Amino acid sequence: MPRMTDKLRYWMLVLPALAVMVLFYIWPVLNIWGISVTEPTAGLGNYTKMFDSNAVRVSFVLTFRIAAITTVICLLLGYVLAYTIANFAVRVRPLMLGLVLLPFWVSVLIRSFAWIVLLGRSGLVNDALMDTGLIATPIRFMHNETGVLIAMVHVMLPFAVLPMLTNMRGIPGSYMKAARGLGASEWRAFREVYFPQTLPGVFSGGLLVFVLSLGFYITPALLGGGRVMMISEYITYQIQEFLNWGLGAALSVALLGATAVVLLAASRFVNLRKTFLERN
Structure with missing residues (x-):
């Protein structure tokens, strides 16, 4: 009876979360897959068109x-x-940690518009450089990969900092002191003692940033100006401009599959369970 009671409590806790996941994640994903093979006609025509398209x-x-x-x-x-x-x-x-977390309190849309103000031809950056005489004509920061990268790094940087900071704060300072006490230089102690212990945080932060960047939409769409069309913007373009729901859904499935492949490849080299769940 005690075991049955424990199992019952376990499933009472798990089933609501599982139901929410099925209702709001798995079911919509299955619907997207269904649209990709039924619109406009049944079959794999959308996937064939996707693989044959140079633009894709x-x-x-x-x-x-x-x-x-x-x-x-x-x-x-x-x-x-x-x-x-x-x-x-x-x-x-606490102040520096608050500054790292501060961007989370501001909408990504607002931050992207702020970069437009900063990086435009008549923006603050170009005006400052021209006023100081460093440049004679405005630098083209927008509608190219440079502007997209600058804005995306700004948005994604906290997602890299927090996992690494959590990992680093769990490393005892006595390890470095012991290495220095045994005659290692500061650089060697960092390279051979400290840095290897930070790799779980580096892997988790890098994987988090990469996966989130694959599906990013707002910042590339605004800073790229249609000339740096990442796959998320291409999907939106297919659905909103051409009403091509089938191809848009097929691209969404392909993006989801590509993300899954990235995670699967990472799991071959990194213990994802240890990387994301364990804390030093």
Whole structure:
């Protein structure tokens, strides 16, 4: 009886969450898959059209390239910031952590419009550079990959910082002191003792940023101006402009499949359960 009671309590807790997941995630995904093979006619015509389209291939390559570059930049900047907060900024740590979290309190749409104001031809950045005499003509920051990358790094940076900061704050400082006490230089102690222990945070932050970047829409659409069309914008374009629900749904399924492949590939090299669930 006690075991049956424990199992009953377990399922009473699990079933509501499972029902919500089925209703609001699995069922819509299945509907999208259904639309992809039934609109406008039944069959795999939408997938054939998708694989034969050069525009779709270019959009997918562009999406993965921008996501990869964004991830690398976020990891480099985020590692330095997380390391500083975890090890040096003891007195101002709450303030710095608050500044990292501050962007979450502002809409992504507002932040993207702010970058338009900053990076436009008559924006604050170009005006400042021209006033100081560093440039003679405005630099084209927008409607290209440069502006998209700048804005996406700004949006995604907290997602890289927080996992790495959580990981770093769990590393005892005595490890570095012991390494220095045994004669290791500061750089060698960091390279051989500290950095390997931060890899779970680096992997989780990088994977989080990359996966989120694959499906990003607002910032690339505004800063790219239609010239940097990532796959999410291409899907919206197909549905809103051409009412091509079948192809749009097929692209959505392909994006979901690509994300799943990324996670599957990562799981071959990284223990995702340990990376995301365990805390040092």
